[in-house]
Amino acid sequence: QADLLSDIKAKGEIVAATEMHYAPFDLLKDGEYVGIDRDLFDEIAKDLGVKAKYLDLPWNSILPGLEAGKFDFVVAPVTITAERMKRYNFTLPIGNATVALAKKAGDTSISKPEDISGKVVGTQKGTAQLEQLKAFSESLATPAEIREYTNVDEALADMAAGRISGVANSLPLMGYAAVQRPGLFELVMPPFGDPKFFGWVATGDENSKSLIEAINASLLKMHEDGRLKAINEKWLGSNPDLPTTMPDVK
Amino acid sequence: METELFVRYGPALLYGFGITILCWLAGSIGGVIVGFILACLNRWGPHALSWVIYVYVEIIRGTPFMIQLFILYYGGPYIGLVLSPVQAGITSFVVYGSPYFAEIFRSGFNAIPKGQIEAARCVGMPETRILWRIILPQMLVPITAPLTNFFIILTKETAILSVVTVPELLFQTQTMAAETFTFVEPFLALSLFYWLMVLVTGWIGAKVEQRVTRHLKRA
Amino acid sequence: MSKEQMTTTADDAIITVRNLSKYFDDFEALRDITLDVKRSEVLCLIGPSGSGKSTLLRCLNFLEQYDGGEVHLDGELIGWQDISHNPRKPLSGEALRKQRQHIGMVFQHFHLWPHMSALDNVAEALTSVKKLSKKKAKEAAMAALTKVHLEDKAENYPANLSGGQQQRVAIARAIAMEPQVMLFDEPTSALDPELVGEVLSVMKDLAAEGMTMVVVTHEMGFAAHVADRVAFLDSGRLVTCVPPEEMFGREPDDARVRSFLQTYRERNVV
Amino acid sequence: MSKEQMTTTADDAIITVRNLSKYFDDFEALRDITLDVKRSEVLCLIGPSGSGKSTLLRCLNFLEQYDGGEVHLDGELIGWQDISHNPRKPLSGEALRKQRQHIGMVFQHFHLWPHMSALDNVAEALTSVKKLSKKKAKEAAMAALTKVHLEDKAENYPANLSGGQQQRVAIARAIAMEPQVMLFDEPTSALDPELVGEVLSVMKDLAAEGMTMVVVTHEMGFAAHVADRVAFLDSGRLVTCVPPEEMFGREPDDARVRSFLQTYRERNVV
Amino acid sequence: MNFSFDTIWHNLPYLLAAARWTILISVSGMAISLVWGTALCATRLSANPFLRGAAVLYISFFRGVPLLVQLLLFYYALPYVGLDLPAVQAAILATGLCSAAYTAEILRGALQSIPSGQTEAAYALGIPSFSLWRRILVPQAVRIGMPSLVNELILLVKVSSLASVVGIGELTRISQNITGETYRPLEIYITAAVIYFAINWVLSISGRLIEKKLQIG
Ligand SMILES: Nc1ncnc2c1ncn2[C@@H]1O[C@H](COP(=O)(O)OP(=O)(O)OP(=O)(O)O)[C@@H](O)[C@H]1O
Ligand SMILES: Nc1ncnc2c1ncn2[C@@H]1O[C@H](COP(=O)(O)OP(=O)(O)OP(=O)(O)O)[C@@H](O)[C@H]1O
Numbered sequence A: 001q002a003d004l005l006s007d008i009k010a011k012g013e014i015v016a017a018t019e020m021h022y023a024p025f026d027l028l029k030d031g032e033y034v035g036i037d038r039d040l041f042d043e044i045a046k047d048l049g050v051k052a053k054y055l056d057l058p059w060n061s062i063l064p065g066l067e068a069g070k071f072d073f074v075v076a077p078v079t080i081t082a083e084r085m086k087r088y089n090f091t092l093p094i095g096n097a098t099v100a101l102a103k104k105a106g107d108t109s110i111s112k113p114e115d116i117s118g119k120v121v122g123t124q125k126g127t128a129q130l131e132q133l134k135a136f137s138e139s140l141a142t143p144a145e146i147r148e149y150t151n152v153d154e155a156l157a158d159m160a161a162g163r164i165s166g167v168a169n170s171l172p173l174m175g176y177a178a179v180q181r182p183g184l185f186e187l188v189m190p191p192f193g194d195p196k197f198f199g200w201v202a203t204g205d206e207n208s209k210s211l212i213e214a215i216n217a218s219l220l221k222m223h224e225d226g227r228l229k230a231i232n233e234k235w236l237g238s239n240p241d242l243p244t245t246m247p248d249v250k
Numbered sequence B: 001m002e003t004e005l006f007v008r009y010g011p012a013l014l015y016g017f018g019i020t021i022l023c024w025l026a027g028s029i030g031g032v033i034v035g036f037i038l039a040c041l042n043r044w045g046p047h048a049l050s051w052v053i054y055v056y057v058e059i060i061r062g063t064p065f066m067i068q069l070f071i072l073y074y075g076g077p078y079i080g081l082v083l084s085p086v087q088a089g090i091t092s093f094v095v096y097g098s099p100y101f102a103e104i105f106r107s108g109f110n111a112i113p114k115g116q117i118e119a120a121r122c123v124g125m126p127e128t129r130i131l132w133r134i135i136l137p138q139m140l141v142p143i144t145a146p147l148t149n150f151f152i153i154l155t156k157e158t159a160i161l162s163v164v165t166v167p168e169l170l171f172q173t174q175t176m177a178a179e180t181f182t183f184v185e186p187f188l189a190l191s192l193f194y195w196l197m198v199l200v201t202g203w204i205g206a207k208v209e210q211r212v213t214r215h216l217k218r219a
Numbered sequence C, D: 001m002s003k004e005q006m007t008t009t010a011d012d013a014i015i016t017v018r019n020l021s022k023y024f025d026d027f028e029a030l031r032d033i034t035l036d037v038k039r040s041e042v043l044c045l046i047g048p049s050g051s052g053k054s055t056l057l058r059c060l061n062f063l064e065q066y067d068g069g070e071v072h073l074d075g076e077l078i079g080w081q082d083i084s085h086n087p088r089k090p091l092s093g094e095a096l097r098k099q100r101q102h103i104g105m106v107f108q109h110f111h112l113w114p115h116m117s118a119l120d121n122v123a124e125a126l127t128s129v130k131k132l133s134k135k136k137a138k139e140a141a142m143a144a145l146t147k148v149h150l151e152d153k154a155e156n157y158p159a160n161l162s163g164g165q166q167q168r169v170a171i172a173r174a175i176a177m178e179p180q181v182m183l184f185d186e187p188t189s190a191l192d193p194e195l196v197g198e199v200l201s202v203m204k205d206l207a208a209e210g211m212t213m214v215v216v217t218h219e220m221g222f223a224a225h226v227a228d229r230v231a232f233l234d235s236g237r238l239v240t241c242v243p244p245e246e247m248f249g250r251e252p253d254d255a256r257v258r259s260f261l262q263t264y265r266e267r268n269v270v
Numbered sequence E: 001m002n003f004s005f006d007t008i009w010h011n012l013p014y015l016l017a018a019a020r021w022t023i024l025i026s027v028s029g030m031a032i033s034l035v036w037g038t039a040l041c042a043t044r045l046s047a048n049p050f051l052r053g054a055a056v057l058y059i060s061f062f063r064g065v066p067l068l069v070q071l072l073l074f075y076y077a078l079p080y081v082g083l084d085l086p087a088v089q090a091a092i093l094a095t096g097l098c099s100a101a102y103t104a105e106i107l108r109g110a111l112q113s114i115p116s117g118q119t120e121a122a123y124a125l126g127i128p129s130f131s132l133w134r135r136i137l138v139p140q141a142v143r144i145g146m147p148s149l150v151n152e153l154i155l156l157v158k159v160s161s162l163a164s165v166v167g168i169g170e171l172t173r174i175s176q177n178i179t180g181e182t183y184r185p186l187e188i189y190i191t192a193a194v195i196y197f198a199i200n201w202v203l204s205i206s207g208r209l210i211e212k213k214l215q216i217g
């Protein structure tokens, strides 16, 4: 029986894939990979006593790549859902994935999430946040029209171009966009829908179990010694309340 | 392989296929027409115009479709050009394809021996008639294959339309993949649909080629 | 120059060539050719290979843009908009087309359209230029093909015709248009003696109907029989232009012409 | 048929044609041709346009796959793997290539390669078949071009050559290879009388050097002067094959031949 | 819209660095495409029905299946049969082999318009088929097909962006990533477009030069 953790330790290197296109978790700044995931995982690799090597892949090919064994682990933030848990092994939460809304700066018609009622809102297709947004929209008097984009950039670009009034995605992402282009985007508080969390994933089979356990242990250690807090404050300016046990998912 | 997936996503996939075919046909036929006009203007039009056409061809051909589409759709509104996704998709498809077609037609023009055109001029045939009766039928010999090639390439370029939320085939298969965490099945469906289009295009191309090369077959 | 000369041109000249010259890059293909072709005349051009016969013919319908001098057809300047202007500007395509309608041509290399049957090759211009109905055009084309004994090959593509058959299609294509002037570039090069005779008689008929013809040929016998005058070209210059009796009948004055004709004479005493 | 005939073939025959027939779809282009060509012989093929002269020539080097009968070169069957087998299977490309190296050909339509200069047209096969060095090949090519008086046009592309010049390049290209047998398809059709004389003398030299030649021609004078025997084809059949004196010297027996030659005789009394 | 030249200026070095991958993959792909495409075309026209059939099959497969899927096959499926190609090689091979199918068809089309008499002339001289192709057929086919070939090579440059699915940070990918950080897609994409244009323009000009050089007469 192969064991991923011992393989990695024997190699002295863990190859982790992500899409370097999900600020503030993963981004390419001045040609270098940085972000919350990077900072966190560097620490974890240190704990494991191995070197971390990062790969940039489009989201479409990350999970197929994982299954084909082209790399060991996915450090992209993946929203923890029941359906996904059937197929993959998740780590403990590493970020808040609750949906939040961004609007065009200066748009006075929207001051709270419910104001999207009857308006057009964009989001990334195939995400857990889309499901949340749909559910939320249904609960409104007049539901919002929801447009799905292959990428959140395009949704934001379309909002800047004036075709849509809001973009919904995970709270950290929307917050970061608002900070980066203050004159253009604005975060609408509070987040809405069910609280959701991001985790990292490994293959769903037995031999990645030990790796997940080791990473979880390392994460818990970071919870305690304040490294997690420091990293989050560096990127978000605040510290999300992340659970230290696996959250309940329906 | 989970076949019930196809039952569940079948209608969406078919719908996407329809949109793909619509954009592809409208875009590529428009592209052929514009390309042909460009090639003709380049050959018979005033000299200054051929420079304009050269610049157009080089710029549009030299830059990626995704970026053109992005600029048209997301940049357009800044100059007051607001298009719907399908409108933008078809427009940019026509624009994107035309320089390639123009170049293919140019190569076709070059392949006709000068003497045959001289012979046509000598009997006083008008230039348009020469184009239709002498040049076009013969230039189809060398260019049917490249034309078929490019129609086939365009079938797959439709995938890029998903960037502007055109609900085409790739868009639908991505939804399927994201919602079900399967990869083989959606890609299989995608490949199958494209393959179908390519098969039909290739078949038509072969038929056209057979027809236009009739005179080359020696008994 | 020329303006005065032109006005002195005999009234019955349909083509007047004045001081014509043509360069291919540095190579002087025609030098200072001056020549008249009278209405209904048959003028044969003879001369060594590469002497400029085809080039001269091609200048007459402006397939070559001549560099110096002028060519007039029925008093109309061929090809150029205006001779005084420098550099010269060619006529528009449409104007050229009008001029060329009156001038038929049979090419040295035939230049048939390979994607059309023999019949369609002949019928094409009848529909598109003469505006005959499809049916009429086919009939007329068939008549022209019959003149050159090709009625049974009407449906063949050029690739499936023998060399002589191709040449005859080219002749039929040109004569079907009934132009005022016909330019023939070696119209019998691929024909057997019998057919040469036939083509000769076709041309005699045309001449009788008043068609003007300029014929490049290497067959002296042909020239002797069909021509009103024979012009001899050498290295791009017009050496002489005289009736055939003078050219072939007695020992020519010019040494170049003499040596040219000699080999022929010797060989043809069979 | 044939097997026995073959063995009775005269020893000095280099080409033996037995019961050759060729169809284009339903059209019978050659019917039952039987013919020998002796070593160093010059055989001229004459006959009306479309009678099958080019087709016969093309069968000799298997550019046309003949349907019936056989062609042997130096005792070797040309083109087919095995004649008894039905349907016949052609030789592999490589084997055909070997056979064709010994047979040169000048085409009726020249078939020069338009993207190569005259010199390169001639030099090409010298490097790729005879494996001469580039330099040697160019020298030999230049020598061949000089033989046909084209040394000053060596750098021209075919499009920039006159008809006669193109034909001479085609001749130079074939003779530079020094094959055992040469097939000429109307090698002088585009040449003026003087050059016809020159080519004739080139061919006489080749014959003296022992080359076998089959020449399709429409110039009876040429045939009379150069041929050892003259074959007359009509509608795909070999009507007669006799020495030129017999063909031209006295009134021929065959009515078809007689009428064919008549027009020619009349016209060439210049 | 406030267009930010700063963003462009700041990120240009990274885009240019990424363009190196684009160039590496597409130039290597072109080499495969042209050489293999010519061979494929010859096979497609060969007298042997099996070779011909194989070429037809090859062409219909590589034209029929989306390149993305081919690339995924090369990278993710070949390991199952024991051929584990590194990402760059897989990308080069996939783009080159796919493009060869198109190149072969372009050449085949062009070859058809070369009069058969020219081939016959070569046969009659006993010119070996390799020389026939190299010296007589290909130069003329290239002249006639050059605009279409340049089309194909330009498409190859652009399609090299698919290499991102196997983790190569080529130009399109990096510009998307930078967009994700700067939220300035128009600026970044226009810059990327200019870089693509520069690469393709070199191709196009070379194509025209070759075309001129091969012009007859
Ligand atoms: N590929 C072909 N398909 C059908 N018929 C053909 C083909 N090639 C030649 N023919 C016919 O076969 C006959 C013989 O042709 P061939 O070229 O051998 O004649 P030829 O004797 O050389 O005539 P010419 O003196 O005019 O060149 C002609 O009637 C021609 O129409
Ligand atoms: N396009 C061209 N470029 C350069 N030189 C040319 C061109 N066309 C013809 N020539 C040259 O001009 C001269 C005259 O050519 P032309 O075709 O008029 O000769 P010709 O008298 O018809 O000869 P032939 O009897 O061999 O057909 C030749 O020496 C030829 O090489």
Ligand SMILES: [Mg+2]
Pocket (backbone or CB within 6 Å): C053, C054, C055, C108, C185, D162, D163, D164
């Ligand atoms: Mg000439």
Ligand SMILES: [Mg+2]
Pocket (backbone or CB within 6 Å): C162, C163, C164, D053, D054, D055, D108, D185
């Ligand atoms: Mg013939």
